[in-house]
Structure formats: C-alpha cells, structure tokens
Amino acid sequence: MVLLVALGIAALAPVTQEPPTFTRDVASILFEHCVSCHREGGIGPFSLETYAGARERAGLMAAKTRARTMPPWLPDPGTEPFVGERRLPDEAIETLRWWADGGAPEGDPVALPAVPRFLSGWQLGEPDLVVTMSEPYVVPESGRDVFRSFVVPVPTEHDRFVEAMEFRPGNHEVVHHAVVLVDAVRSARHLDALDPGPGWAGMQAGLAESPDGHFLGWTPGKTSLEVPEGMTWRLPRGSDLVLQLHLLPRPDAAPVQVQVGFHFGEAPTRTSTRLRLGAKAMDIRAGEARYRIRDAYRLPVDVELVGLYPHAHYLGKEMRAWAEFEDGRRHPLLHIPDWDFNWQAEYRFARPVSLPAGAALAMEFSYDNSAANPRNPHDPPRRVLYGPESSDEMGDLWVQLVPKREADLAALKLDFARKETAARLTGYRFKLDRNPEDEKALFSLAGMLAALGEREVAIRHLEEAVRVRPDFALALSDLGRLHFLNGDVERAVGFFDRAIAASPAPPQAHHNLGTVRLAQRNPEDAEAHFRRALAEWPEFAEAHYGLGEALEARGESNDALRHYRRAASVKPDFALAHFRLGNLLAKEGGEEASISHYEAAIAAAPGFVPARFNRAAVLARQGKTDEAALALEQLLELEPDHREARELLSQIDLRTPRRR
Ligand code: HEC
Known part of the structure; x- marks a missing residue:
C-alpha cells in the first residue's frame, strides 16, 4: 500500500519542474490520442508521428486540445462512461500548452517511445468470412464531403451469428466514418442499379437495418466491432451489407475498397432491440437560434441500456438524454454541448445502465438556424424542414437496450411500436x-x-x-x-x-x-x-x-x-x-x-387454429391420444364452436377413455 502511494507521487513529481519535451512527455500523448488519424495515410490533415510535424503545429495543437475540438469526441464527461472515449485528460492538455509555450523543445532522443504501428493485417485474427466492395470507388479531387452508399453481398449458406466485425477502409486517408447496415431482402440493390458508377449518392438504404438493434458504426482508430457478451446478431442467409460512407475529397487519392471481416459465434443468449426517441415533424424558421425538440418514453419492462446513437444534421447544437425515475429523480445519460455532424458516432456504455419498468427515457435537442452557426449549410439561413437530406434536419436518439428478462422482448417491442406508429403518422401528416x-x-x-x-x-x-x-x-x-x-x-x-x-x-x-x-x-x-x-x-x-x-x-x-x-x-x-x-x-x-x-406456426401465431387442429390430427394418427386430446382442448378454448375439433375429441374419447 505505502509503496504504491509513494510511486504514484513519484510519477507525477518531475513534470512540475522543467518544461515538457517532445520525446519524454508529448510524443506519448500524440501516439496514444492523435496518430490513429494524424499519420501518413490517415484522415487527419497532417502527421503527428514525428517531432518535426508536431513542432510545426505546437500552438495550434494547444489551442485545439484546450477547446476540446481535438481529439474529436462530442460527449461531455459527467454522464455514464462510454467505451473508447477519446477525451484527453486535463494533464495532457496542460502538457501540450506548456510545451508550446516553452518553445516546443525536442528533448533527449533516447526517451522517444516507439511510434505505434498500425497493423495492416486483421486485428482479431483471420476472420471466418471476408467480403469486399465489388468495385473500388475513387473520391473527387475537391469539393464538399461525399456521402455515398454501397451494397456488398455476403455469400452465406445459412444464417450466421456475428460476434465481431472488422472494417478495413482500403484507404485510411479518405474514409471519415462508416455505418454498416444489413439488408436481409436485398432491397437496396436497385438503388445501385439506378445510379451510374459504384454505389449511389446519399444515405438511402431500402429496407436495410441495424441488425437486432446493434449499431455498426466505424470511425478511424476503431478496428473491430465486437458485441457485448452473449449478444451476437443474426446475419440472415444471403444478406447484403449496405455501407454508408462519409468520404473526404482528395486529389490523387487511392481508391476506396472496403473489406469487412466477420467472426461468427453462437446464437445470442440475449437479444437487444432499439428504440427511437425524437421528432419526425420539424419546421425551423430562418434565423431561429434555439429551436428545440423533446421526447420521452416510459419503459414498460425492466431493461439494461447498451448504447446510444444520437443523430441530427448541421443545425444540431446541444443534445441531452437522461433517464427519469418515477420519483422524479433524473439520471444523465448523454450531454453533447456542441454537436458536429461530421463526428457523429455511437456511444456504448462501459457498463450497461439498469432501468426499472416505469422509468422514462427522455431527450432534448436544440438547433441553431441562425447565421451565427458556422455549420449552417445555408447562407443566408433558410427555413428548414424535417427530412433525410443533410440540408434538411433530423432529430433522433436511438437507444440500444436489452430487456432484463428475455421473455419481455416481445412486450417491449409491441409497446414501443405504438409510440413509433403515432410518431410516424404525425410526421407524414405534418409533411x-x-x-x-x-x-x-x-x-x-x-x-x-x-x-x-x-x-x-x-x-x-x-x-x-x-x-x-x-x-x-x-x-x-x-x-x-x-x-x-x-x-x-x-x-x-x-x-x-x-x-x-x-x-x-x-x-x-x-x-x-x-x-x-x-x-x-x-x-x-x-x-x-x-x-x-x-x-x-x-x-x-x-x-x-x-x-x-x-x-x-x-x-x-x-x-x-x-x-x-x-x-x-x-x-x-x-x-x-x-x-x-x-x-x-x-x-x-x-x-x-x-x-x-x-408447433413453429403456433409459436409464431398462437391464435392460428388450423395449425392447432392439424397438429392434433397428426398426433391422433400417431396414437399419441393424450397429447392430441390436450391440443384439441386448448383449441376449443380459443374457438369453442370448432366442429371438427369436437368430433375428433369425442372419437379419441370413445376409443381410449381418458381419466381427467
Ligand atoms: C478520429 C480522428 C482524429 C483524431 C483521433 C485526432 N484528430 Fe485532429 N483532426 C482530424 C481531422 C479529420 C482534422 C481536419 C479537420 C476536421 O475534420 O475537424 C483534424 C484537425 C486537427 C487540427 C487542425 C485544426 C485546424 O483548424 O486547422 C489540429 C491542430 C489537430 N487536429 C490536432 C489533433 C491532436 C493534437 C489530436 C490528439 C490529441 C488529434 N488532432 C486527434 C482527425 C483527428
């Protein structure tokens, strides 16, 4: 104990004396928090792998880290911790500032830690199956960011359960982020056929979905997408993937040809689902600086929250999500003070958050449609309505959760479907x-x-x-x-x-x-x-x-x-x-x-009387009279006037009188 405390103090002590140097103090910060993007061939606009690269931007780095625009990480601390938080510790920000103020010295080259190697191979070992975009896509030389979607068929002979997915962009320099959806009915292929060139412009996705409530998002520095314990997702046989890519224009860029590797596992022991809070009716007048939407949903069953995926476009400003208990207590779940469409991501809780039935999930987003919003896509500002294009607005908070008891899943989905139906009706009528x-x-x-x-x-x-x-x-x-x-x-x-x-x-x-x-x-x-x-x-x-x-x-x-x-x-x-x-x-x-x-038919539709009757008839034919009689009695509870069922039951009773 005593020794540990003493070491802790010793480790903090020297920094307070002499100004930091690149090799001893700064490199380790940059290598841990920055070079996943700021490296040769990365999406960052310059490399921070070397002293020369870092020295040139010492002042800018100090300013951007102080303002917390770099590394890009939108949520404020103070809510539940998330997996893979990219937040810089205060000491690191202080070190970068002090280093810049002190003239950005290099220090003793011997102290330089090893530059991280970004493995080119698969991070989780050889995948069970690898799929690749059929054609490479070359980004434009310049202009606005490109949002483009691609279909990638997955040749599977039967349904599989995915434990982890690895994403390799093919060109780290231009793939800013990606969302992966599963299209079990291959409904998006026609979108590809309608658009010349590989893939299609925009984010339309046919009937493709996030599988079983999982968000499959990728951002640089994140290689594998592993599911929480026991929560594999189903990849139906012969599905397509739909890749929605946010791409950066670059001159002479190498083509993008994404590869996705799958690691398969067992069927899930817990199935997650997702709910959507938000608004489908939005009408933001030009110049409005604080337009707000709010929504809430009372949970009908006990749940564990797995993660959150907030979504708005360029006018989105501040986002809050919280849980509200029946006694009025609030528990914050997410606070994004300054939303940035370009850095959207999903946030998975480091530990699942338990909420009892009766608690509500709630959200409030605000939007700035004034000229003072530097991200406003319209100059001068214009009235903006709800819609899917990035010049329209949206306001969704997707919540991934699992019911505490697997048996509650259907009740949860049904209850939520009512809310969603009402929201969608309102949205269409509004339009x-x-x-x-x-x-x-x-x-x-x-x-x-x-x-x-x-x-x-x-x-x-x-x-x-x-x-x-x-x-x-x-x-x-x-x-x-x-x-x-x-x-x-x-x-x-x-x-x-x-x-x-x-x-x-x-x-x-x-x-x-x-x-x-x-x-x-x-x-x-x-x-x-x-x-x-x-x-x-x-x-x-x-x-x-x-x-x-x-x-x-x-x-x-x-x-x-x-x-x-x-x-x-x-x-x-x-x-x-x-x-x-x-x-x-x-x-x-x-x-x-x-x-x-x-039995499968009855499980899917318990009121399906003909399936019950035919099952009973086959059982009777097999001589399993007790089972047949029981099945017929259950049927007659549903439909007392079912004549054939009564007849068959009395025949069984005649042949083999049963004790009741
Ligand atoms: C996830 C990728 C990523 C990480 C991690 C990251 N950056 Fe960046 N950085 C970018 C991109 C992309 C840009 C270009 C501007 C933009 O898109 O915001 C950028 C821009 C910058 C700029 C220039 C800003 C300007 O206005 O010219 C600085 C300085 C910077 N980053 C420093 C850092 C530092 C320091 C770290 C680590 C502490 C870091 N970045 C981590 C992706 C990243």
Whole structure:
C-alpha cells in the first residue's frame, strides 16, 4: 500500500519542474490520442508521428486540445462512461500548452517511445468470412464531403451469428466514418442499379437495418466491432451489407475498397432491440437560434441500456438524454454541448445502465438556424424542414437496450411500436400539411393507414399519389392490393399491370399479381409472376411462399416444399409457411417433422387454429391420444364452436377413455 502511494507521487513529481519535451512527455500523448488519424495515410490533415510535424503545429495543437475540438469526441464527461472515449485528460492538455509555450523543445532522443504501428493485417485474427466492395470507388479531387452508399453481398449458406466485425477502409486517408447496415431482402440493390458508377449518392438504404438493434458504426482508430457478451446478431442467409460512407475529397487519392471481416459465434443468449426517441415533424424558421425538440418514453419492462446513437444534421447544437425515475429523480445519460455532424458516432456504455419498468427515457435537442452557426449549410439561413437530406434536419436518439428478462422482448417491442406508429403518422401528416402533393408522404401514410384498417382513406391517398406521379409503381401496386382486399379483382389487376409496366417493375407488384392469379386458380401465371419477383429479390419470403402454393397446386410437391422451406428460413416466424410445410410433410409420412412445423406456426401465431387442429390430427394418427386430446382442448378454448375439433375429441374419447 505505502509503496504504491509513494510511486504514484513519484510519477507525477518531475513534470512540475522543467518544461515538457517532445520525446519524454508529448510524443506519448500524440501516439496514444492523435496518430490513429494524424499519420501518413490517415484522415487527419497532417502527421503527428514525428517531432518535426508536431513542432510545426505546437500552438495550434494547444489551442485545439484546450477547446476540446481535438481529439474529436462530442460527449461531455459527467454522464455514464462510454467505451473508447477519446477525451484527453486535463494533464495532457496542460502538457501540450506548456510545451508550446516553452518553445516546443525536442528533448533527449533516447526517451522517444516507439511510434505505434498500425497493423495492416486483421486485428482479431483471420476472420471466418471476408467480403469486399465489388468495385473500388475513387473520391473527387475537391469539393464538399461525399456521402455515398454501397451494397456488398455476403455469400452465406445459412444464417450466421456475428460476434465481431472488422472494417478495413482500403484507404485510411479518405474514409471519415462508416455505418454498416444489413439488408436481409436485398432491397437496396436497385438503388445501385439506378445510379451510374459504384454505389449511389446519399444515405438511402431500402429496407436495410441495424441488425437486432446493434449499431455498426466505424470511425478511424476503431478496428473491430465486437458485441457485448452473449449478444451476437443474426446475419440472415444471403444478406447484403449496405455501407454508408462519409468520404473526404482528395486529389490523387487511392481508391476506396472496403473489406469487412466477420467472426461468427453462437446464437445470442440475449437479444437487444432499439428504440427511437425524437421528432419526425420539424419546421425551423430562418434565423431561429434555439429551436428545440423533446421526447420521452416510459419503459414498460425492466431493461439494461447498451448504447446510444444520437443523430441530427448541421443545425444540431446541444443534445441531452437522461433517464427519469418515477420519483422524479433524473439520471444523465448523454450531454453533447456542441454537436458536429461530421463526428457523429455511437456511444456504448462501459457498463450497461439498469432501468426499472416505469422509468422514462427522455431527450432534448436544440438547433441553431441562425447565421451565427458556422455549420449552417445555408447562407443566408433558410427555413428548414424535417427530412433525410443533410440540408434538411433530423432529430433522433436511438437507444440500444436489452430487456432484463428475455421473455419481455416481445412486450417491449409491441409497446414501443405504438409510440413509433403515432410518431410516424404525425410526421407524414405534418409533411402533407406543408406540401399536399408530396407523393412519397401520401404513399407512406397510405401504407400505415391500410395496416391500421383504414383502407378507404388509404386508397384516396394512393390515388392522389398516382395523380401526382402516374408511373409511381409502388403506389400503383398498393392500390391494386387494397382493391383486391376489397374484392374488386378486376381493378386490382388493372393497377398491378400498370405497376409492372412502370420501370423498374417493383417485385411487390409481381408478387401481388401472382397472388391474384392463384386466387383465380391460374397457377401457371402465378408461378411466372412469383418467379419474376424472386429474380429481383431472391430472399422475398412471401414470394417463396406464393411460389410454393403455385407449385403445390400444380402437383409439384417437392419443389413446393423447397420454397416453403426458403420462406420459413428467411422469415422464421412465417406461420403460414410452417403450416403449409406441416401439411405437405404430413401427407408424405414425415409426421415428426410436420408436428415441429405446426408447433413453429403456433409459436409464431398462437391464435392460428388450423395449425392447432392439424397438429392434433397428426398426433391422433400417431396414437399419441393424450397429447392430441390436450391440443384439441386448448383449441376449443380459443374457438369453442370448432366442429371438427369436437368430433375428433369425442372419437379419441370413445376409443381410449381418458381419466381427467
Ligand atoms: C478520429 C480522428 C482524429 C483524431 C483521433 C485526432 N484528430 Fe485532429 N483532426 C482530424 C481531422 C479529420 C482534422 C481536419 C479537420 C476536421 O475534420 O475537424 C483534424 C484537425 C486537427 C487540427 C487542425 C485544426 C485546424 O483548424 O486547422 C489540429 C491542430 C489537430 N487536429 C490536432 C489533433 C491532436 C493534437 C489530436 C490528439 C490529441 C488529434 N488532432 C486527434 C482527425 C483527428
């Protein structure tokens, strides 16, 4: 004990005497905190690996570190600690200042610590799978920062669980940061096809998502993205990655060709999810210096917070997030005093933060749309609305969390979905108030209203969208779908044909027309449409299911089985696909397998009575009368008037009277 204390004092003592030197005091600070970016071939505008490089900028370094603009790290201390904090200790800032004031002396070369080597190989050992951008991308020589997205297919034979992901930018000089999303249905490929050159401009991502609530972000100096203990994420078979890159223009830059390495592990023992707080309706008038948004969400179950991902564009200024307990106590989670879009990142708590059911998550962001905001993209300032482009604004706080009890996950997701639905409805209505001819908002609002059962209003919105843009294929396809649900097959087919005539034809339209043709007992035509939908989206679970039905109708059971299986493997909770699999297998003598598919169907949809009945019937056929009877009793609790179930139950009771 005594010895340790004495050493501690000894280690601090000498600095207080003579002015610091580069080799003894400064180099170790720069090597630890700066050279991951400020090195030959790094994204920093100069190298700080050598004395010469550092001496030239001694004053600037002192100023930037004092102002805490370097190293770039947005959160203030005083909340929960985060993994990989890039905050400089006060002593280091003081050392840099004193060194600059003292004329930036070099000192004894012998004292120089080793310059860190940035390993060119994989940091976590050879990955299980490596994928690479199919084409290199060359950044422009000059101009504004580039935001560009790329699809990278992941050739996997079955679903995998990812324990760690390594990101290698291919050119450290120009990749400022990256966000990685997973596109299980390959929905983003058409964005690539629409844009000449590798990838596409902007951050559109189709249906790609952050997997199981994990944020997969990369910034220089961070090599691997490892999941917290037991929280691997599912990489569905045949997924694409969508890489959203923030790139810096440089003359003569080497091409960017990102590589991603995966390390696979076991299925997760805990599944995380993510919630979004924030606003979808924003209207910031020109000159407004303190526009604010606030939001809160009361947790329905006990949770542990894993991390936060705040998001705003260039007008974002100050961000706060906190937890609020039922007794009114507040616990700060994040404070960013001066938001900078260019240095956005996700923040993972060093230790998960436990919150009980009843506590609320809350956030407040402020925005500066005045000319005094040096990052304002408009000069002079202009009215700015909510929107995805970086000249629009956004205000999201994504929260990654796990329920304390795995069994609470579904309840949490359902509860949150209600809040999210309300927020999205408000957002679309807000947009339409400002521009009634915003066809995308009309389309999206219609989709939500249709899902909420308001089919007629949805149809009116879609008709309006199609009036504004007559070749809006997705809106045409949805109009067809809603008319079909209304029983108006002829009109439905008319809209599907129009959707298919538009270019590119959306796979949904082929899928929907296939469904109509099935209902019209035309499996040949149906098959052709499902196949065209699948040619576009190979992992389109509903189209596999439809193709299975078409093939089954044509007596091709083996092929049908294959497509039902594909549907159920792409979407493990696809109850109908499991049901059909169960039926086909039962017919061909695969009784055990059929029962397990019926059980999967029931697990996904507990009220799915036909699956319950067929399971009971197969059990009875196998002579498992007790199990069959129990299954039938459970079914009758759900649907007391189910005649066949009553009959089967009484037959079982006649044959083998049971004791109750
Ligand atoms: C994560 C990457 C990264 C780290 C770590 C980093 N920098 Fe920087 N630095 C940059 C980039 C990029 C720029 C260019 C300006 C910008 O984008 O903010 C920059 C700019 C600077 C500038 C010039 C600012 C100006 O206005 O001309 C100084 C000085 C500087 N950094 C010093 C440091 C010091 C000292 C450290 C370590 C204590 C450090 N940086 C750590 C990326 C980094």
